[in-house]
Amino acid sequence: MSVTFKLQDFEGPLDLLLYLIEKNKMNIYDIEISAITDQYMEYLEDSSQIELEQLSDFIVMASNLLLIKSKMLLPKQTKVEEESEEDPREELVRKLLEYKKFKYVSDKLHECQSASYTYCFRNSSAHIDIPEVSIPYDEILENVTLQGLYRTFQELIKQKEWEIREKSDKKIDYNILRKDVYTIEQKSIYILQLIKLNQKTSFFEICDKNMPKIELIVSFMALLELVxxxxxxxxxxxxxxxxxxTGGCECDEN
Known part of the structure; x- marks a missing residue:
């Protein structure tokens, strides 16, 4: 009992053509286009269960086969100058060979994937034995001198010092990030206490040049507020x- 293939059993028109060529044991480079076209059309007749979107590619291929068949049936015209006439099947053969290569690779990858399911790998890391290689120290140190080693050592020291300076320059100064809190009220109390203790004070004593900028500004604003x-x-x-x-007429006991 022979196996009956339906159109939906093939992945596309090229897949169907390859099946027909192998079934009829034809040479792919010398396709009997008339017989292949007739058999191809028979498969298309059994396409009532195929959606139109899936059937469109098969219909396009059928039109191409009919075109090639008609060209093959036309009588060849004799020319004075012999010229190599292009075979109408050439483009079709090229597409079939290319498809056949991709189909072969796809089948091999599928076999590899199926075979991999039969293996179970441990989650531990693989142990790789690396053979020990004898190092030819005599050949490596053949042209090395003490002076050359000293220069290399000096270069390494300079490189290390440069790396230390780079790290030092990139080090964050956390004193800059420290939040200094000064208020006008606190500075006002401080100024009034200085006046109470010493009877007077001075601007340079309150606003020192070494103060942080924000403290200097708050101190000056406190003076303006007290005035x-x-x-x-x-x-x-x-x-x-x-x-x-000095203290003013509204100076309190603070």
Whole structure:
């Protein structure tokens, strides 16, 4: 009992053509296009269960086969100059050979994948035996001199010092990131306490040049606030001299 193949059993028109060529034991380079076309059309007749989208490729191939068949049936015209006439089957043969190669590779990959399912691998890392290789120290050190070794050592020292400097330059200064909190109220109390203890103070004593910028700004704003509230009196003898700060008429006991 022979096996009956339906059109849906083939992956595409080229797959069907290869089956027909092998079934009829034809040479792929010399296809009997008339017989192949007739058998191909018989398979298309049994295509009622195939969707149109899947059938479209088979119909296109059928039209190409009919075109090639018609060209093969036409009588050959004799020409004065002998020219090699192109075989209408040439393009079809090229596509079939290319498809056959891809089909062969695909089948081999599928076999490898199926075979891999029969193996079970442990999750442990594979142990690789690396053979010991004898190092020819005499050949390596043949042209090495003490002076050359010293120069190489000096270069390594310089490289190490450079790496240390690079790391030092990239080191984060956490003092910069430290949050300094100064308030006008705290500075105002501090200024008034200095005046209470010493009867007076000065601008340069309160606002030192080594202060952080934010502390300097807050101290100056505290002075302005105390002047505005008339809690201190400021006087300056010389235009560029120090400013003397004393208690004002509204100075409290702080």
């Amino acid at each position: 505005h509230k008339k809690k201190i009196i400021i006087t300056q003898v010389d235009p560029l001299g120090d400013i003397v700060i």
